[in-house]
Amino acid sequence: MNWRKSLKGKVLAQEPLKKHTSFRIGGPARFFIEPSDIDDLRFLLVQAKRYKIPVTVIGAGTNILASDRGLKKIVLHLSARCFQKISRDGNRLICGSGVSLAKVVSSAREHGLSGLEFLAGIPGTLGGALAGNAGAWGREVGSRVKEITVMDHSGAIKTLERKQIKFAYRSSGLAKYVILEAVLKLCRGNRPRIRKKISAYLSARRNKQEYAFPNAGCVFRNPSAAGAAGALIDLCGLKGVSAGGAQISLRHANFIVNTGSASAANVLALMREAAKKVKERFGVDLQPEIKLWF
Numbered sequence: 001m002n003w004r005k006s007l008k009g010k011v012l013a014q015e016p017l018k019k020h021t022s023f024r025i026g027g028p029a030r031f032f033i034e035p036s037d038i039d040d041l042r043f044l045l046v047q048a049k050r051y052k053i054p055v056t057v058i059g060a061g062t063n064i065l066a067s068d069r070g071l072k073k074i075v076l077h078l079s080a081r082c083f084q085k086i087s088r089d090g091n092r093l094i095c096g097s098g099v100s101l102a103k104v105v106s107s108a109r110e111h112g113l114s115g116l117e118f119l120a121g122i123p124g125t126l127g128g129a130l131a132g133n134a135g136a137w138g139r140e141v142g143s144r145v146k147e148i149t150v151m152d153h154s155g156a157i158k159t160l161e162r163k164q165i166k167f168a169y170r171s172s173g174l175a176k177y178v179i180l181e182a183v184l185k186l187c188r189g190n191r192p193r194i195r196k197k198i199s200a201y202l203s204a205r206r207n208k209q210e211y212a213f214p215n216a217g218c219v220f221r222n223p224s225a226a227g228a229a230g231a232l233i234d235l236c237g238l239k240g241v242s243a244g245g246a247q248i249s250l251r252h253a254n255f256i257v258n259t260g261s262a263s264a265a266n267v268l269a270l271m272r273e274a275a276k277k278v279k280e281r282f283g284v285d286l287q288p289e290i291k292l293w294f
């Protein structure tokens with residue numbers, strides 16, 4: 001395929017996705033591509049459309065369960081420097097989508113800007129957080145967005161104001177685009193106070209979250225009225241239940257961990273088991289929060 005030779009960025013064929021997901025699970029992607037800049041990205045999207053090869057974006061892979069058989073797609077990774085920039089303009093932080101959420105939070109802190117502290121400890125990139133409207137402690141990243149610049153799959157760039165974006169619980173409607181950059185609107189704050197809040201959020205997380213084994217965070221969304229998915233799974237007595245190398249975390253029942261050699265099929269089996277038991281006992285339908293790449 002000639003288009004591959006014309007790309008300036010890195011192109012890997014049959015790249016194992018397990019190398020790029022926090023679960024350490026996933027078969028080969030047809031192509032794993034890191035465009036070198038915006039023009040390279042546009043060229044890639046146009047060619048992919050021309051040759052009818054589906055494209056999907058991966059951030060840090062912390063919210064994905066990828067099939068053991070892999071993906072017949074181009075998996076795009078925005079690692080180039082142009083997607084990693086952060087700058088400040090008054091009370092606003094302008095961030096590339098490839099920047100880690102940890103860096104966004106620490107940059108806001110260093111600039112004395114408050115409003116993102118609740119995101120401390122959520123792994124992944126800003127792009128992934130915006131696509132899934134990541135949140136914690138009753139707050140969501142979407143609430144801090146002023147505007148987002150995206151590229152559509154024809155290579156056209158547009159800027160969306162927050163009111164044009166359908167932010168909802170763990171969704172944004174942005175998955176149909178490649179998110180390039182966001183302007184986050186914050187407030188001036190006192191640096192020591194911001195630091196203190198971040199430390200409090202981090203230690204609250206350390207007390208309840210799973211760190212011992214690879215995982216992808218909460219596998220199910222919290223059902224709106226019925227309480228936390230983890231509490232319902234726990235009440236069904238499923239903590240510690242395993243399938244192959246996958247196990248429902250002993251620490252947090254909405255986490256599934258890879259104890260060493262878990263397959264995507266193992267994780268799915270546990271998800272089905274948990275969903276079935278919760279439905280039988282509480283009549284509640286659990287919906288996946290992690291993205292299933294099958």
Ligand SMILES: Cc1cc2nc3c(=O)[nH]c(=O)nc-3n(C[C@H](O)[C@H](O)[C@H](O)COP(=O)(O)OP(=O)(O)OC[C@H]3O[C@@H](n4cnc5c(N)ncnc54)[C@H](O)[C@@H]3O)c2cc1C
Pocket residue numbers: 022056057058059060061062063064078097098121122123124125126127128129130131132133134135136174175177178179180209210215216217218291
């Ligand atoms: C230990 C742990 C704790 C976690 N805690 C939380 C939590 O408290 N709250 C929470 O909300 N989540 C949590 N998560 C889940 C996850 O970290 C977040 O959802 C994170 O925002 C995902 O970012 P990512 O870069 O890893 O995205 P990925 O997992 O790589 O991708 C997730 C989705 O976003 C899309 N995407 C990524 N980048 C782009 C882009 N540039 N343009 C368009 N689409 C894109 C992908 O196609 C995919 O559909 C946790 C995960 C772990 C492992």
